[in-house]
Amino acid sequence: MTVNNDAASTSQSGELKYLVYTSVATRKMLPDDLESILFTSRRRNLDAGITGLLLYRGNVFIQFLEGPALEVDALMDRISCDDRHSRVRVLVVERVAERSFGDWKMGFAIPKDTRPTGIEGLRDSFTDLTGGADYDVVRQAAEDFSVWFKAGQRAVPS
Amino acid sequence: MALADFFWHSQVALDCCAVIVASARFRRCGRAINCGEHPGRGYLRNAGVRARGRRVHAMSEKVARSQVVDEGPRAVRWSQVEEAFYVGNYRGNFVGYIDRGPDGAFRLFDSMSTLRGEASTLEESMACLDALFFATSGDRGRQ
Numbered sequence: 001m002t003v004n005n006d007a008a009s010t011s012q013s014g015e016l017k018y019l020v021y022t023s024v025a026t027r028k029m030l031p032d033d034l035e036s037i038l039f040t041s042r043r044r045n046l047d048a049g050i051t052g053l054l055l056y057r058g059n060v061f062i063q064f065l066e067g068p069a070l071e072v073d074a075l076m077d078r079i080s081c082d083d084r085h086s087r088v089r090v091l092v093v094e095r096v097a098e099r100s101f102g103d104w105k106m107g108f109a110i111p112k113d114t115r116p117t118g119i120e121g122l123r124d125s126f127t128d129l130t131g132g133a134d135y136d137v138v139r140q141a142a143e144d145f146s147v148w149f150k151a152g153q154r155a156v157p158s
Numbered sequence: 159m160a161l162a163d164f165f166w167h168s169q170v171a172l173d174c175c176a177v178i179v180a181s182a183r184f185r186r187c188g189r190a191i192n193c194g195e196h197p198g199r200g201y202l203r204n205a206g207v208r209a210r211g212r213r214v215h216a217m218s219e220k221v222a223r224s225q226v227v228d229e230g231p232r233a234v235r236w237s238q239v240e241e242a243f244y245v246g247n248y249r250g251n252f253v254g255y256i257d258r259g260p261d262g263a264f265r266l267f268d269s270m271s272t273l274r275g276e277a278s279t280l281e282e283s284m285a286c287l288d289a290l291f292f293a294t295s296g297d298r299g300r301q
Contacts (some may be wrong), residue, residue: 111240142263148239
């Protein structure tokens with residue numbers, strides 16, 4: 001799954017916006033709901049040159065978006081008005097030179113809940129991302145999920 | 159990084175990797191070993207992680223939650239992303255990740271996401287990847 005040529009050229013020009021937000025689903029998302037969201041977003045994102053990743057854990061969405069700034073901003077405006085989302089919080093906004101999810105119009109995964117390990121000091125990426133920690137901690141937690149998603153993709157037999 | 163320091167970390171990494179290989183061999187025989195039972199520098203490194211862990215335990219819960227596993231100057235921050243998946247980073251540099259398989263073994267992937275072996279415990283896994291990272295990190299380890 002690759003992005004279109006416009007998106008690729010945007011990537012090369014170095015004018016990409018990388019944004020991570022969380023939101024709380026206003027109702028329990030059923031598989032059909034998630035499929036509908038993904039179907040719509042993948043079709044729109046292809047045209048807009050947006051790539052990224054959507055995670056759903058519990059009733060919380062975590063979405064990574066990357067693409068032309070205007071397109072990302074327009075998408076965020078739509079998400080903010082979408083009645084399936086509440087408490088939309090933009091956590092990370094950066095200008096980046098290249099895509100992290102260039103192979104994905106919109107990846108999707110459902111992380112399992114974390115479990116206590118008994119190891120003192122071991123952090124919880126979900127808590128760090130959603131718990132109002134400072135920017136560096138939130139950014140690192142977002143990166144943790146990105147690593148997790150990509151590791152999972154590598155593990156899938158081709 | 160001083161030359162002696164580099165060699166020490168290299169030796170720790172080699173010790174840990176040797177233990178991982180040995181552990182895999184023992185696992186096939188139905189036995190399990192870990193760094194903590196292995197004499198030498200690998201043992202000391204792992205013991206250090208546990209000792210520092212106890213110091214963290216003495217702090218308040220709120221403070222402890224914000225600590226990294228290794229409190230030393232080369233503190234690697236380990237996080238659980240989901241059940242059975244852990245990511246390490248050192249001051250923004252990717253250290254590696256640990257993925258626990260259905261068989262219970264912890265599979266270790268380095269900063270290039272290359273599988274480096276298996277370990278029988280999470281603590282052992284983190285200590286081995288920490289050592290491997292600093293043995294190969296060059297300038298990153300000087301910070």
